Amino acid sequence: MKKILVTGALGQIGTELVPYLRDKYGPENIIASSRRVKDGCEGITGGGPFELLDITNREAVRSVIKKHGVDSVYHLASMLSATGEDNPQALWDVNMNGLINILEEARQQSCSIFFPSSIAVFGPDSPKDKTPQDTVTRPTSIYGVSKISGELLCDYYHKKYGLDIRGLRYPGVISSAAMPGGGTTDYAVHIFYDAIKKGSYTCFLEENSSIDMIYMPDVLEGAVKLMEADPAKLQHRNAFNVSAITVTPKELAAEIKKHIPGFNIDYDIDPVRQAIADSWPNSLDDSAARREWGWDPQYDLKMMTEDMLRELGKKLQ
Ligand SMILES: NC(=O)c1ccc[n+]([C@@H]2O[C@H](COP(=O)([O-])OP(=O)(O)OC[C@H]3O[C@@H](n4cnc5c(N)ncnc54)[C@H](O)[C@@H]3O)[C@@H](O)[C@H]2O)c1
Incomplete structure (x- = not known):
């Protein structure tokens, strides 16, 4: 039985991913989490298990994964590109140290991970049109630097520890x-x-x-479709270009x-x-996602x- 932890669950994607996962796998199996609660999110905080969780706190990450017997993490908690430029150190702490906490606890407690990356991994040296899956990735925003570092770290954890980590580069x-x-x-x-x-x-x-x-219904479907894809067919696993x-x-x-x-x-x-x-x-070339796991927005x-x-x-x- 799946027990899925969603970090950053009150953000733009989590607000719709949590109900989507609860419908699919049963509300009791989806643990929504967020650093803080805000008004208007009662549907997420009240519709199933919910935890206050700051991903930069390793102990807290460990304890939530243990408490609920989590076997899969949709790791959405992040700072984004515009707010990141106002405070690059804070972005690094959340996007990198937070990711390392998730990876380490997932490694020790045998969880699979969904890690959303971004078109921000590309930079001025990348081809501009129909940007290929595998090409130059030298971003110039701190957000992009954290996302490409995150992609590489996910690849490393898969190669070194065999962790099942999959991810998409959302536009x-x-x-x-x-x-x-x-x-x-x-x-x-x-x-x-x-x-x-x-x-x-x-x-x-x-x-x-x-x-x-990309429109939200395709975001949700894409994430779950990738996580359920036959691993034997995934040549890339992580950091798939997707676009619509x-x-x-x-x-x-x-x-x-x-x-x-x-x-x-x-x-x-x-x-x-x-x-x-x-x-x-x-624009992006998302043919690898289409070929390897049937991305079809x-x-x-x-x-x-x-x-x-x-x-x-x-x-x-
Ligand atoms: N929305 C987009 O256009 C887009 C595009 C590409 C990639 N992504 C990626 O998808 C993921 C989710 O994006 P989103 O749009 O929902 O972002 P969002 O900013 O709407 O939500 C992220 C959530 O993470 C939370 N958060 C920040 N620091 C935290 C911490 N220390 N501990 C716990 N939670 C913390 C924030 O409070 C926020 O609710 C992110 O990894 C993002 O980089 C989003």
Whole structure:
């Protein structure tokens, strides 16, 4: 029987991953955890086992894994790209020391791990278009440095200790349940809220900044599909490029305009986030994920936009 610990469970992805896993494996088998509790998260903190857990505290990680007989960890707790640039040391502590705590306890207590990486592992020297699975990865943001280091550490633990660690490089995640947590692609969520509430949006990235995106249902399905894939078919195991939608702010605004004809976008560029975006790929080649474990995202730009406007329309009534 699976006993799954989810770290960082109250973030953008955890808010939807926890209910998805509870539906799939039974609420009693999913232990949601977070460093602190906030208002509006009662569905996660109350719908099954929940633990307050700071992943930088090794003892606490050990004790939660032991207490619940955890055999699998979806390790979501992290600082993201934009907030990380404000405090690189704090990001390193959470993203690297936190990951080492999870890896060490997983090694000692025989757990498998899902580790989400990011397109932030790529940098200005990586090919920009259809960026390959295996290519130059020399990121320039502290977030990217932590993610590529994390990928390498996961590979090391698999090779040295045989730990079953799998992971994806997510592009920007678009979703309606929780707000994004301080990343460079947050505009692609904020734009929907402002389109519905104000009919206009001021974007912090340039109109032609192309970055890949993925809609939450594909995020959830992809994670579980990879964790359940036949290991014999996985040549990479870890750090798979995945993508679904290649889009610029201008193109996303045009799609929204089809539903909200008066919608208007203007631009007030944030140099920090623009520099990060400029260092990332325009689009990704995710053929390794498609080939090795059947990655097959369902949501394109049109379907995602329709669904986001429908879901947020209900939420913001
Ligand atoms: N959302 C995206 O666009 C995106 C894209 C690529 C990769 N990812 C990766 O997916 C994972 C989840 O991302 P998300 O968007 O849900 O992030 P998020 O910022 O919304 O959530 C992360 C959660 O981790 C928590 N956290 C931070 N420090 C912690 C600590 N010391 N102990 C315990 N919890 C702590 C935060 O409070 C937050 O709730 C991260 O690893 C992220 O790097 C996300």
